[in-house]
Amino acid sequence: xxxxxxxxHLHRADGSATYTHNGYSIIGAVNGPVEVLRRDxxxxxxxxxxxxxxxxxxxxxxxxxxxxxxxxTLRSIILTRSIPxxxxxxxxxxxxxxxxxxxxxxxxxxxxxxxxxxxSLLALLSASIPLSTTLTSALIAVPAHKSDxxxxxxxxxxxxxxxxxxxxIQSTHVFAFSGDRRLLLNESEGxxxxxxxxxxxxxxxxxxxxxxxxxxxxGEGMEVDGQQGNLEAWLREVVRxxxxxxxxxxxxx
Amino acid sequence: MSTAVTIALPxxxxxxxxxxxxxxxxxxxxxxxxxxxxxxxxxTSTIAGALTTDSKKNAAWVEYNSGRFLPAVGxxxxxxxxxxxxxxxxxxxxxxxxxxxxxxxxFEGATRKTRPxxxxxxxxxxxxxxxGKESSPEITCVDPSTGKSEGLGPLKxxxxxxxxxxxxxxxxxxxxxxxxVLEGLSEKVGFEVAIGRNGVLWVDxxxxxxxxxxxxxxxxxxxxxLGETGQKKVVEKVLRNL
Numbered sequence: 001x002x003x004x005x006x007x008x009h010l011h012r013a014d015g016s017a018t019y020t021h022n023g024y025s026i027i028g029a030v031n032g033p034v035e036v037l038r039r040d041x042x043x044x045x046x047x048x049x050x051x052x053x054x055x056x057x058x059x060x061x062x063x064x065x066x067x068x069x070x071x072x073t074l075r076s077i078i079l080t081r082s083i084p085x086x087x088x089x090x091x092x093x094x095x096x097x098x099x100x101x102x103x104x105x106x107x108x109x110x111x112x113x114x115x116x117x118x119x120s121l122l123a124l125l126s127a128s129i130p131l132s133t134t135l136t137s138a139l140i141a142v143p144a145h146k147s148d149x150x151x152x153x154x155x156x157x158x159x160x161x162x163x164x165x166x167x168x169i170q171s172t173h174v175f176a177f178s179g180d181r182r183l184l185l186n187e188s189e190g191x192x193x194x195x196x197x198x199x200x201x202x203x204x205x206x207x208x209x210x211x212x213x214x215x216x217x218x219g220e221g222m223e224v225d226g227q228q229g230n231l232e233a234w235l236r237e238v239v240r241x242x243x244x245x246x247x248x249x250x251x252x253x
Numbered sequence: 254m255s256t257a258v259t260i261a262l263p264x265x266x267x268x269x270x271x272x273x274x275x276x277x278x279x280x281x282x283x284x285x286x287x288x289x290x291x292x293x294x295x296x297t298s299t300i301a302g303a304l305t306t307d308s309k310k311n312a313a314w315v316e317y318n319s320g321r322f323l324p325a326v327g328x329x330x331x332x333x334x335x336x337x338x339x340x341x342x343x344x345x346x347x348x349x350x351x352x353x354x355x356x357x358x359x360f361e362g363a364t365r366k367t368r369p370x371x372x373x374x375x376x377x378x379x380x381x382x383x384x385g386k387e388s389s390p391e392i393t394c395v396d397p398s399t400g401k402s403e404g405l406g407p408l409k410x411x412x413x414x415x416x417x418x419x420x421x422x423x424x425x426x427x428x429x430x431x432x433x434v435l436e437g438l439s440e441k442v443g444f445e446v447a448i449g450r451n452g453v454l455w456v457d458x459x460x461x462x463x464x465x466x467x468x469x470x471x472x473x474x475x476x477x478x479l480g481e482t483g484q485k486k487v488v489e490k491v492l493r494n495l
Contacts, residue, residue: 007319008319014319014320014321015319015320031321031349032321033321033323033350034321034349034350035349035350035351077263079289079299082289082299082386083323083386084386084387085351085386086350125263125300125301126319126320127319127320127321128287128300128301128302128317128319128320128321129300129320130263130287130289130299130300131263131264131299131300132263132264132297132299133263133264134262134263134264178264179262179263179264179265180264235262236260236262239260239262239301240260242301242319243258243260243301243302243303243317244258246302246303246316246317246318246319246419247258247303247316248478249423249431249478249479249480250431251480252478252479252480252483253480253481253482253483
């Protein structure tokens with residue numbers, strides 16, 4: 001299932017996006033570039049601020065941890081030097097979680113992380129903040145295999161129900177790749193060997209990045225309805241829809 | 254959507270074949286908003302939108318209609334005066350951004366003795382003269398070469414309406430923008446408009462009713478992305494109610 005995305009639907013924010021995938025739903029809003037507090041001001045760079053609000057209750061250490069991960073990842077793709085002495089404020093509100101989420105016994109900050117990354121990227125695109133590249137991210141879960149650990153088949157972007165069925169999970173990994181196939185972020189948890197990690201990394205890269213290098217594709221969008229759609233193609237399709245929406249006055253009667 | 258539109262995502266390398274072919278050899282390539290040149294010869298986009306080229310001007314840019322207005326030199330904006338400080342006024346171009354400074358002498362016929370008095374929250378139609386990222390933006394209400402206002406200056410009366418940045422660009426682009434609603438209305442009603450690139454439309458139709466009707470008509474055309482026939486229908490509806 002390809003993730004669902006709605007762009008620029010909040011009219012008070014400079015950019016916004018709602019992202020739904022596998023039972024997760026997150027609303028993201030971006031304000032920027034705006035005036036920055038004097039003590040956060042940097043003479044040659046923009047300040048990036050990430051706020052995560054959980055689905056219920058107030059944010060705790062888990063949200064702070066996710067915020068710091070997102071902050072460092074997003075700062076590396078935002079062209080902060082082209083908008084110095086300003087603030088880019090990213091607010092993410094988790095609006096719904098899958099029902100089985102609490103009982104999967106997998107660190108919930110890892111399962112949430114790819115969705116948060118995608119939401120913030122879509123909101124940044126909607127706000128037209130200058131970026132050096134795009135970003136795609138995937139979760140890989142390696143279930144424990146009773147007899148031979150080598151036979152364990154890693155799961156790519158599993159749903160909460162999938163995780164529950166495959167329990168116990170040996171290790172979970174989150175990878176984020178830039179548009180030019182560079183690894184931007186990796187968070188892993190559990191017991192795993194280097195070979196297992198490498199296999200998971202390759203699997204994530206395949207689903208995140210398209211074949212070959214970058215470059216503008218001219219013309220029609222790609223099919224994104226396969227069993228595991230390529231995330232890069234999905235992102236392109238989302239942007240194509242955004243552009244179509246903006247340019248529809250050209251073809252209107 | 255026609256297939257001629259090239260979608261650009263941040264980080265996409267624009268191939269030389271997608272760039273305009275210069276008609277004259279010595280004309281340099283101009284890069285507009287959303288494109289970035291990485292020496293020696295790589296051009297990448299920085300925002301998501303439609304890659305647009307103009308072979309006559311030998312220019313390329315990424316067209317988009319979302320996000321916040323970033324001032325560029327030469328843009329016409331409708332700014333709100335916040336306060337008067339020393340030699341100039343502090344103005345807002347967009348909310349929550351650093352002030353733009355408008356020198357008190359940058360008005361037609363202004364001298365040290367006769368400088369305009371602008372209260373807080375009054376509106377000025379101005380041109381951006383400095384938009385460097387190293388300093389706060391500067392605006393002026395006078396053409397520096399002729400000393401004439403050229404239509405710029407304080408806006409009295411009327412109302413402001415929020416429109417999208419793309420709509421403001423279309424309205425200022427004239428025929429290319431494809432907005433006919435104002436021309437249609439002007440055949441029956443008299444009014445004054447000013448369009449700010451920062452997504453602000455100022456309308457003064459004499460009466461409140463006329464002002465509101467004109468402003469809302471433009472907003473409707475913007476939201477529904479109406480074409481020529483759609484705009485004609487809006488004009489008819491507005492004129493019937495006036």
